[in-house]
Amino acid sequence: MPTCLFGGGMKRYLSVLRLFWSTAIAAELEYRLNFLIATLSSLGSLTGSLFGLFLFYRTGYQFQGWGWEEALVVLGIFTLLQGFSATLLVPNLNKIVTQVQEGTLDFVLLKPISSQFWLSSRVISPWGVPDLTFGLVLIVYAGNRLGVGLGAYLLSLIPLLFGLISLYSLWFMLGATSIWFVKIYNVTEVLRGLLEAGRFPIAAYPVAYRVFFTFIIPVAFLTTVPAEAMLNRVEWGWILGSGLLSVILLQSSKFFWRFALRFYTSASS
């Protein structure tokens, strides 16, 4: 039914998404033990991060302008982002390379929906849920101790959303380079390694690092800016910058994908 296939727009994408995710979750639930392992890992990772932060604060040192609880908010947002990437980014974008390698990208391109959408949302993995939960718990715990109001939480959602979009776009562009370089799995590892910097507020770094993590790899926009919004001390310029960045990166990711596809020589042709 061509009208139905090509006309549905947004609604059609939503129903496709529901199908994708229900099958993916059904498949993942076959491995329930993995979920336990993911929870334990997530808990261990959080404990380790807290320990790492504690090593600084136990000496009486503070990241400039960031008390213990405030630094916890940053760590909570970082954990949240980790959960997000484990839920959506890793299971989808890190598989683009397999599609290229095995030539199955052909089938994706033939489907009557946006190939970028298909590649970015085909699978959802419940493995990120523990990280999402612990991240939220940490944020709410620290937020309560700091007396963060509902309005501030809601305000921080705006830069957080921008941050998620930026993160997705960067990750997708790196994944898309696998059109040229097949063994690219580790490009995203490089990005992930650099994103680790988001565990700490950007003020904790020396000047050169701050410049790098704001303008080259926008880590500052991913965790520090949303945290500052939550603490009610963000300047609107930063939120605006964050929004601008996400729009630019998202658009670039679209252009980049179209550009990359021109170089795709499929397995069958």
Next chain:
Amino acid sequence: MQRRGRIVRTLLSVYYAYMVEYRAELLLWVLSGTFPLILMGIWAQASESGLLTFQSEEFVRYFLAVFIVRQFTVVWVIWEFEREVLEGKLSAYLLQPIDPVWRHFFGHIAERFARLPFAFILIALFFWLYPQALWVPSPVGLGLGLAAIALAFSLRFLMQYTFALCAFWTERASAIEQFWFLFYLFLSGMIAPLEMFPDAVREAVLWTPFPYLIYFPASLLVGLPVDPWRGLFTMLGWGAFFFLVNRWLWRRGLRQYSGMGA
């Protein structure tokens, strides 16, 4: 003995050629080990406050040494072994008159040599950007440090290979490694030199194998005071333990193994 030498040489040259083929990928792996460099920035900044016992340069040197040690002790045998067991490829290797572990072991060693130039370029770049941190390790420290790196690599390989053998029983043996890696990440000295840990924690951690994988060799390289004998014996002790478990699992595992063609 002569036959052994020939096998080693063949495996090394084959895997070296293989690794050099994937130079670009290798460079990316080198670059993905930036975690110590990130922490270097934070600790160097923190030391400006004067509240810590270390100077900023000491932190910079320490974390650079951590970066170097990390580069030469990277191990991934569990992912390869897991795949071989799950896909039944192990069967073919079992037919050969050599324990399959050597294939992995020399693959790792050959990769070190292929990685060497990248690591050197990065280190040179680093000192060019930040000449104040330049230091020359004492000959003794350098010798001990290199020996410790070799030992640390062997121990880490042995531990991971032991976990890898669980692939005979479970589909995702790598999950064990991922969990173990958390301890490695936070207790090995990668996030901070052990001097920064609370005393009680440090004393406890020094009995585990983790600090000897990174903190110990890195400290020898930059000349922080560590007890080389204690390091040696702890590593040998844990090595012996994992070796016994490893051989036991291997024998039991082969009986269990029912991969394609086995």
